[in-house]
Amino acid sequence: MPEPTHALAEQFDDLEQQRQASTIGMWVFLATEVIFFGALITGYTEYRASYYQAWAAASKHLSVVFGAIMTILLLSSSFTMAMAVHFARLGGRKRLALCLLLTILLGAVFVGMKFMEWHDHYQRHEVPGMGFEFPGPNAREAQLFFSFYFAMTGFHALHMIVGIGILAVLTGLALLGRLAPPRHVPVDIAGLYWHFVDIVWIFLFPLLYLVDLHHK
Amino acid sequence: MSSKTVEPVSETPVNYLNASFGLRSWLLTIDHKRIALLYLVTITLFFFVGGVFALLIRLELLTPRGDLFTAETYNKLFTMHGLIMIFFFLIPAVPAVLGNFLVPLMIGARDLAFPRINLLSYYIYAVGGTFTMYSVVAGGVDTGWTFYTPYSSTYSNTHVTAMVIGIFITGFSSILTGLNFIVTIHKMRAPGLTWFRLPLFLWSIYATSIIMILGTPSVAMALALVAMERLLHIGIFDPRLGGDPLLFQHLFWFYSHPAVYIMILPGMGIVSEIVPCFSRKRIFGYSFVAFSSLAIAVLGFLVWGHHMFVAGQSIYAGIIFSALSFLVAIPSAVKVFNWTATLYKGSVSFATPMLYALGFIGLFTIGGLTGLVLATLGLDIHVHDTYFVIAHFHYIMVGGMVMAYLGGIHFWWPKITGRLYPDSWGRLAAAIIFIGFNLTFFPQFIVGYLGMPRRYHVYPPEFQVLNVFSTAGASILGVGYLLPLLYLFWSLKYGAKSPANPWDATGLEWMAPSPPPTQNFPVTPLVAWEAYEYEKREVPVA
Amino acid sequence: MTHAASPRTYVIVLLALLALTVVTTVVAHIDLGPGNSAVAMLIAVVKMLLVMLFFMHIRYEARLTRLFAGAGLLWLLFMIGLVMADVLSRNWR
Incomplete structure (x- = not known):
């Protein structure tokens, strides 16, 4: 079967070379993202080691149930994303669009819940730098915890929003039939990104929500 | 491949420079060669802006008293000199200009793997540069290029936020360039061009790219946190609020120490191309030179704490960092020994690029060995934050990297522009730069060892003689840098047309016409030879 | 073309991920001393590996x-x- 030339960018010799280049390119990008979030996790690790009691107390101000539900939502969205990649490779146009839409929906609910949570913190004066209040002697260290909480979940939510935007574009392209094989590679690449954002949350959930829950 | 024919000069064949015209065809180009030229122009601009700040610093230091600038202005001058030179010249210079131009040509490809991302990364660089220049014009920054907290995050009243945003944005340009090179070198090599047939320039560009993608995000996050702290006063790095200023230094140096290898590794790659060509010999110990680049890239990430010996870091961590720092000297020395061994019994000739390469080897060696002095835990306490440190890193950055960059520009100028420049002028400029450089920075080793601290606009009168030498040297250096600008510009119009391979060098880039057509190679070349097969060539026709 | 996992595998992986989420939440309420942090991180690493190996096709790349x-x-x-x-x-x- 002759390869459709319009699917192949000029600088590549064949589609397999192009696919591998895109895949490796995304993985290299994700390696940079690991360090980007990693710098935050490094800071988190230092302060958690230094101020364990205060951070445990501050962590109890987050809702574990909320966090767990959000985790479940995001894991499910990774599943629908994996299914989208699966259908993209098979060339199922409608099923691809459906899976992408489900992924967007789950992701959007996640971001919505995140905003609700932030709003609660705002009302309880738990936003650092904006009239932060915390009962007990460790307000200073608790503010540090919440600074990291907002930085980590904020950068994560930003990545979610970018991901939702990318998936929305892909849904449109899928409906127009522009992602039929061999032009399905963008779905693969977007999938890698989405799963990565999921993995970040897999770590954020225990780091932020599950510190020292057994002590009342 | 061995026979050399001079192309007919009568009519100009279609090449990447005359393939299309108009501003649009340049600003929206996705041709890696044109993007390289966009970078060349922008980077040259930043180099001279940074250079003006350097000259102002040297002018102030002509006399021991602060009679030209106030302390505050002086703080801004050295900060902006550092920021512009490091983030907008040294880091992008070789990768973004020569790397962009040469990577596809050297591997026999039509372009980089992601040409659009390549253009995007240029514009990200331009936007970051705009923020930075805004900060400079609005009144500047006085934190030093290292942005140490809590001064930068809490106390400084200068335009830190705009500057930090500028550097943050520029970081993504670096990341995307590195990503593009890594994928391209992995996936786009011509058939037959195995890893061990690659020019060593590509090994060093590859190692550089690794540092770019794995280091840059760390400083980006550190600077983002500084910006957040300035906006919200939350004290992530402020000890008054429970923060740890050393955490900032860790995150900053996790990138910024490896970043000095982003600056020097591509220079080493250039020297590894020039030395075999002008010795007419295969490089000595190819695989050692290749792997030493990777070793520097990896080891370079494990030594950052040597910037923090006196900052309050744990002495035990200091011992680890000191020991690891010594290890980096090994791959660096391997390279110097291999270049020297390549020269041995070669038919050495001294064209302009070779003068720069030889200058690099000598000055880099001095800079590297004085680095060992600074990596020594006890000795560093004596010379920390003195002009000894300034001299050390300028021997690496200016004596090493800028020499190599100019060597590379002179080596590939005929390929880039299709024109030859007057070699006598080139050699004259190289000599002036070498003399001016040493006169500027060697006295700083002495004055630093005697105890003159960095970052002060006044100093005790007994240091004046050495400072006068240094300022005189800086003026000579300034002239030296202006000369290439003039005669290279001149050559664009009046220089003789260059044949495809004016140096009779090996490497795929010399098989394409000068300047190359947009597609680089009409047919993908098939590589059936090893790198640097200079001994197998016929004696060049005079 | 690389061979990817089947939808059946994806379902099993999803169920495993959800189960691990429940486990990590429950274990966090039991006092294991310093073991709590270790278990939480261990479970997170296992979840990461599941996502990478199957959803991100690292097994087949x-x-x-x-x-x-x-x-x-x-x-x-x-x-x-x-x-x-x-x-x-x-x-x-």
């Missing part, structure tokens, strides 16, 4: 891809390791 996937994590260990080496020993005498 070329070695090179795995190299870059590992490089980011290794460099993160460099960072955390050396920073904590400083932080934890700063007050030793």
Whole structure:
């Protein structure tokens, strides 16, 4: 079967070379993202080691149930994303669009819940730098915890929003039939990104929500 | 491949420079060669802006008293000199200009793997540069290029936020360039061009790219946190609020120490191309030179704490960092020994690029060995934050990297522009730069060892003689840098047309016409030879 | 074309991920001393590996891809390791 030339960018010799280049390119990008979030996790690790009691107390101000539900939502969205990649490779146009839409929906609910949570913190004066209040002697260290909480979940939510935007574009392209094989590679690449954002949350959930829950 | 024919000069064949015209065809180009030229122009601009700040610093230091600038202005001058030179010249210079131009040509490809991302990364660089220049014009920054907290995050009243945003944005340009090179070198090599047939320039560009993608995000996050702290006063790095200023230094140096290898590794790659060509010999110990680049890239990430010996870091961590720092000297020395061994019994000739390469080897060696002095835990306490440190890193950055960059520009100028420049002028400029450089920075080793601290606009009168030498040297250096600008510009119009391979060098880039057509190679070349097969060539026709 | 997992595998992986989420939440309420942090991180690493191996097809990709996937994590260990080496020993005498 002759390869459709319009699917192949000029600088590549064949589609397999192009696919591998895109895949490796995304993985290299994700390696940079690991360090980007990693710098935050490094800071988190230092302060958690230094101020364990205060951070445990501050962590109890987050809702574990909320966090767990959000985790479940995001894991499910990774599943629908994996299914989208699966259908993209098979060339199922409608099923691809459906899976992408489900992924967007789950992701959007996640971001919505995140905003609700932030709003609660705002009302309880738990936003650092904006009239932060915390009962007990460790307000200073608790503010540090919440600074990291907002930085980590904020950068994560930003990545979610970018991901939702990318998936929305892909849904449109899928409906127009522009992602039929061999032009399905963008779905693969977007999938890698989405799963990565999921993995970040897999770590954020225990780091932020599950510190020292057994002590009342 | 061995026979050399001079192309007919009568009519100009279609090449990447005359393939299309108009501003649009340049600003929206996705041709890696044109993007390289966009970078060349922008980077040259930043180099001279940074250079003006350097000259102002040297002018102030002509006399021991602060009679030209106030302390505050002086703080801004050295900060902006550092920021512009490091983030907008040294880091992008070789990768973004020569790397962009040469990577596809050297591997026999039509372009980089992601040409659009390549253009995007240029514009990200331009936007970051705009923020930075805004900060400079609005009144500047006085934190030093290292942005140490809590001064930068809490106390400084200068335009830190705009500057930090500028550097943050520029970081993504670096990341995307590195990503593009890594994928391209992995996936786009011509058939037959195995890893061990690659020019060593590509090994060093590859190692550089690794540092770019794995280091840059760390400083980006550190600077983002500084910006957040300035906006919200939350004290992530402020000890008054429970923060740890050393955490900032860790995150900053996790990138910024490896970043000095982003600056020097591509220079080493250039020297590894020039030395075999002008010795007419295969490089000595190819695989050692290749792997030493990777070793520097990896080891370079494990030594950052040597910037923090006196900052309050744990002495035990200091011992680890000191020991690891010594290890980096090994791959660096391997390279110097291999270049020297390549020269041995070669038919050495001294064209302009070779003068720069030889200058690099000598000055880099001095800079590297004085680095060992600074990596020594006890000795560093004596010379920390003195002009000894300034001299050390300028021997690496200016004596090493800028020499190599100019060597590379002179080596590939005929390929880039299709024109030859007057070699006598080139050699004259190289000599002036070498003399001016040493006169500027060697006295700083002495004055630093005697105890003159960095970052002060006044100093005790007994240091004046050495400072006068240094300022005189800086003026000579300034002239030296202006000369290439003039005669290279001149050559664009009046220089003789260059044949495809004016140096009779090996490497795929010399098989394409000068300047190359947009597609680089009409047919993908098939590589059936090893790198640097200079001994197998016929004696060049005079 | 690489061979990817089947939808059946994806379902099993999803169920495993959801089960691990429940386990990590429940275990966090039981006092294991310092073991709590270790278990939480261990479970997170297992979940990450599940996502990477199956959803992100690392199992089926070329070695090179795995190299870059590992490089980011290794460099993160460099960072955390050396920073904590400083932080934890700063007050030793």
